[in-house]
Amino acid sequence: MKNLIEFTNVVKKFDDKVVLNDISLWVKEGKTLAIVGFSGSGKSTVLKIISGLLKQDSGNIFLGDDNIGMVFQYSALFDSLNIFDNIAFALKERKDFKNKYSTKELKEIVKEKLKTVGLEEIEDKYPSELSGGMKKRVSFARTIVTNPKIILYDEPTAGLDPVSSTVIEDYIVCLKEETKAASIVVTHQMSTIQRTADDVIMLYEGKIVWKGKPKEMLTTDNPYAYQFVNAKREGPMLTTAGK
Numbered sequence: 001m002k003n004l005i006e007f008t009n010v011v012k013k014f015d016d017k018v019v020l021n022d023i024s025l026w027v028k029e030g031k032t033l034a035i036v037g038f039s040g041s042g043k044s045t046v047l048k049i050i051s052g053l054l055k056q057d058s059g060n061i062f063l064g065d066d067n068i069g070m071v072f073q074y075s076a077l078f079d080s081l082n083i084f085d086n087i088a089f090a091l092k093e094r095k096d097f098k099n100k101y102s103t104k105e106l107k108e109i110v111k112e113k114l115k116t117v118g119l120e121e122i123e124d125k126y127p128s129e130l131s132g133g134m135k136k137r138v139s140f141a142r143t144i145v146t147n148p149k150i151i152l153y154d155e156p157t158a159g160l161d162p163v164s165s166t167v168i169e170d171y172i173v174c175l176k177e178e179t180k181a182a183s184i185v186v187t188h189q190m191s192t193i194q195r196t197a198d199d200v201i202m203l204y205e206g207k208i209v210w211k212g213k214p215k216e217m218l219t220t221d222n223p224y225a226y227q228f229v230n231a232k233r234e235g236p237m238l239t240t241a242g243k
Contacts, residue, residue: 001028002064004150004182005050010059012045012206019045020056021206027182027199029064029149032073032172034185034197034214036228039239041203043186047152064182073155075139077127078143084123087142097146113141117171117176125163133164140171145180151175153185156193169195190229193217202228204237 005027006209012020020041027033035043048054049061078084087110091097101109107123114120119135123136127135136156143151157165169192176183176196185196191192193200194214202210202224209224210217217225 001030003027003035003062004029004064005184006060006062007046007064008060010049010056010061012042012049012054012121012239013057013148018206020049023059023203023206023208025201025208027184029182030176031198032176032183032185032196034187034193034200035203036193036200037203038189039227040154042206043203044154047154047184047186050150050152051099063150065149066147067150068137068146068150069143069181070152071136071139071143071154071156073158075127075132075135077135077138077142078126081126082123083125083127083130083138085116086127086138087113087145089142090146094146109145110141110165113145114138116144117141118167131164132160133167136160136164137171140175143173147179149179149181151179151183153183153187155187157186157189158185162191165191166195167190209236 003026003124007023007025010020010023025033035046037043045054045239049056051068086104091106110123117140119134119137128149153172157168160168172185173196184191187193200212200214200217201208204224210222212220217229220226229235
């Protein structure tokens with residue numbers, strides 16, 4: 001398996017604040033990396049750099065494919081569009097897909113992607129008619145409609161109840177197996193880490209303070225990982241609320 005995502009000594013600053021400080025990481029095709037840490041640790045900045053929303057100040061980034069899909073924290077569906085148009089949006093508007101498919105073909109593709117995430121016969125509904133878990137699954141279908149080889153998840157279970165979170169975690173695993181994409185999951189949730197990730201890195205103040213396997217995270221004596229896993233106020237990391 002080849003690396004589809006590589007960061008080598010990446011630095012990103014906002015004014016005088018160093019958000020990513022000499023970060024190196026990699027993700028192979030068919031594997032999922034979880035990035036964890038307190039708010040403001042630099043997790044989402046990694047996703048923004050990969051997706052092209054930000055550019056690093058120094059260091060090297062290699063992406064083995066430019067077809068990138070992103071699942072946003074709160075689904076980010078277009079309220080004014082029905083589910084069909086939400087999912088088909090990239091195929092209609094992206095330069096590399098525009099006018100490639102007929103209306104009939106678009107309908108078949110959308111139907112197939114909805115079926116992949118366990119939803120059927122909702123193409124004519126609007127986001128306001130769906131539950132939070134259904135919206136999240138629609139956002140998954142929208143993400144995979146272009147068959148991306150790199151998938152980014154920003155807090156995919158945020159705002160969901162435990163059962164809905166489990167459903168979403170199962171689909172993250174399912175999509176990894178089906179698409180063989182290299183995936184990064186940014187999360188605070190231990191169940192998401194344990195159920196979806198092959199590897200984990202923890203960021204604090206822009207640096208990697210721990211890395212390992214999900215199971216190792218539960219038993220390590222690393223003070224950063226221990227504090228995170230056990231939700232301790234005492235430890236080397238200060239929360240935003242604690243500063």
